[in-house]
Amino acid sequence: MTENAPNRVETSRKTIRVLDALREHGSSSVTFLARELGMNKSTVHNHLSTLEAEKFVVRDGTDYELSLRLLGFGGYVQHRHPLYQVAKREVHRLASQTGELANLMVEEYGQGVYLASEQGERAVDLDIYPGLRRPLHAIGLGKAILAHLPSDRVDDIIEEHGLPAETDQTITDRAELDAQLATVRDRGYAVDNEELIRGLRCVGAPIVAKDGTVLGAISVSQPVSRMNNERFTDEVPDIVQSAANVIELHTNH
Amino acid sequence: MTENAPNRVETSRKTIRVLDALREHGSSSVTFLARELGMNKSTVHNHLSTLEAEKFVVRDGTDYELSLRLLGFGGYVQHRHPLYQVAKREVHRLASQTGELANLMVEEYGQGVYLASEQGERAVDLDIYPGLRRPLHAIGLGKAILAHLPSDRVDDIIEEHGLPAETDQTITDRAELDAQLATVRDRGYAVDNEELIRGLRCVGAPIVAKDGTVLGAISVSQPVSRMNNERFTDEVPDIVQSAANVIELHTNH
DNA sequence: ATAGTTTGTTCCATTGAGTGGAACAGCTGT
DNA sequence: ACAGCTGTTCCACTCAATGGAACAAACTAT
CATH class of the missing domain: 1.10.10.10 (Winged helix-like DNA-binding domain superfamily/Winged helix DNA-binding domain)
Incomplete structure (x- = not known):
């Protein structure tokens, strides 16, 4: 048609x-x-x-x-995914340690796909579920992934999906995105400051294999009210990055 | 064809x-x-x-x-399932409280479908994932559900799927199954003693709505080595049943 | 009750589309 | 260079998907 x-x-x-x-x-x-x-x-x-x-x-x-037969297919795909196998426990630990929302994301067809999502004790309820797709440029998880993809891959993705605005904080300019991605590569983690959902901040760290290819990203999301600037720039990034490092260690063998 | x-x-x-x-x-x-x-x-x-x-x-x-697009469908189906919404937290609690494997199951097309599965700290790794289907008669979860289905429904299910033996402990005789289902209705929970997998014991409690229809079942699975007879007949059934009760309270409103 | 509307379902002639054989291209190893 | 694999393309044949019309069943309103 x-x-x-x-x-x-x-x-x-x-x-x-x-x-x-x-x-x-x-x-x-x-x-x-x-x-x-x-x-x-x-x-x-x-x-x-x-x-x-x-x-x-x-x-x-x-x-x-x-x-529920579709859940059979979905559960199978999730269960057999190599990153899910090793990262599952870390997502769990991150959620219970921080009490907030922890997510695991991978890229497929130029979009971000949640592989796992777990809510801690006081976590926000965002209607995120495994398999849900989100634009890469509008979330911390996605920017963590984009920062480590080959640049021609990034070009292709943006050409296909554009940079649509989800909130008034979303990055819609290519130059600004590139600048942010450079920062992400520099300091090792990405942030998302109310770029997908108003009132929500998010810190994501890339999961990179030995050979440099990015496997996915892991993150913690919190309401702005509970994430002051110190937590946003120091504490939470440390926790998330160490979770990513643990996963990276388990993927190499 | x-x-x-x-x-x-x-x-x-x-x-x-x-x-x-x-x-x-x-x-x-x-x-x-x-x-x-x-x-x-x-x-x-x-x-x-x-x-x-x-x-x-x-x-x-x-x-x-x-x-992963199939995971999108699967995650969606799981996420919007009414029982999953309310039972999710109890499965989580059960897993961390016992340290073992906690599962949630519903019936569809005469088979048992896992809706959620969570491993505690020392839980066995059974390759169970959401959407996986198992015969109802061979597991504690399934028997908990069968015990509260209308008897003509049970007839239909057995006629369609039979009573295949999974291990040498599996119930394959209709009369024995009926007797066990009566016991389940009596004491409020079902057990599975190495009937699906050798070396594995399982205690399941039905989740029943106000009007008497069974919504699903919740369970804890442990290796025989860690589940002695006392735990098998007293302690674990209590924990599982109270989890089921909490879920039942949340479904009525 | 009756008439009217909307639903899901069945039937069947038409033709458009899925099929599978054969031919082609790309690759690997001997 | 050749043989034996792949995956892919092409196209005539025919089978099966299509969509209109007619049907029954369930509601609503008069």
Whole structure:
């Protein structure tokens, strides 16, 4: 429909569009999805029947919703991810040590993907879950990763996704981003000062392999009210960086 | 292929078979999958191209593997699940309190699905992850759920899945299962004595809503060596049951 | 009750799209 | 240089996805 590149199997694409719509809108009926997707009621019905037979969706009366079988795929992908295996415990430790929100992120298709997220005792509730995608340039985690990617890779990513503003603090200028990335490489950690969500500060440290390739990043997020400038520039960066170092040690062997 | 019921969209089914094969075998090449699935090389290639364009798979040189986009769907399903929302913290508490493995399970399509799994300090490493499916009859969690399902539902489930033996301790006789389920209803918790995995004991308590419908179950798993008979029949059941009760209180409102 | 509206579902002719064989290209090792 | 692998492209054939129409079932309103 959009572009008939050397991609084939248009039908499966439609099924995927149905899945996407179910994720976006939650539990939905046949006619609703048909309207939403501009497809025939009958067609949507066929796709949903197939997905139900394959147990990818569950029907609740007249509505369909995504099933736990998708969690099976997701859990599998997470569980077998090499970085998750070694970093999981550190994320946990970071969350309980600080009492705040600890996150682990990797890059895929030019976006930041949360691999793990754990809330400490008094952590903010941000609706972050594994698999959620966020623009790299607007968060500490993402900038930590961008700072250690090859520069042509960074060019490609920005060309594809741009630098959209999430809040009025988001970096939208390429030159300013480059300057910040240089700083990140210099001092070893990245910060995010209300750039994705107002009132939230975030400190992220890159996880870099022996050969210099960046594997991901780990972070702590706190409300501004609990993160004064000292904590923001000294204490928290130290904790996060040491967590990243522990992970780096475990990845080399 | 198997049965042309009123299910349509055979093509999407093939795409799903490709996804299943990738999950089963991990990173795979085109020809390998073609052989494995009995499909033409060209066909598999088309499906994989489509999945790649839709970012459901990533190619690593000549091999394809499941991408983190699937984690997005999985994480979303988990995150929006009503029981997960309220039970998450209790699973966490249970794991850190006992130091062992704590799990949360719900039933879907007659199987047990782990919704959450957390390891305490000294917990066994069982390769359990959210979304993993296990037969209900072979685990404490599953029996806790079965005990509170309507009896005709239980009939249907056993008819569909049978009572396959996982170890030599697994219950394979319907009468014995019924007797155990009565005991579970009686004392309020279920046990699993090396029935799924040798050397592993497990105590599960059902989570029941006000109206009597069972929402899921929560459990603690320990190696036999650390779970003597006293802990197995007194201490651990108390802890698990109280966790279940806390969750039940949070679900009513 | 009755008529009207909206839902999900089934049916079927049309044609558009998935299929799979063959041919091609790129790679590795002997 | 050759043989035996890959992954990929191409294209004619035909099978299956499509979407309109007709259907039944569930509500709402009059």
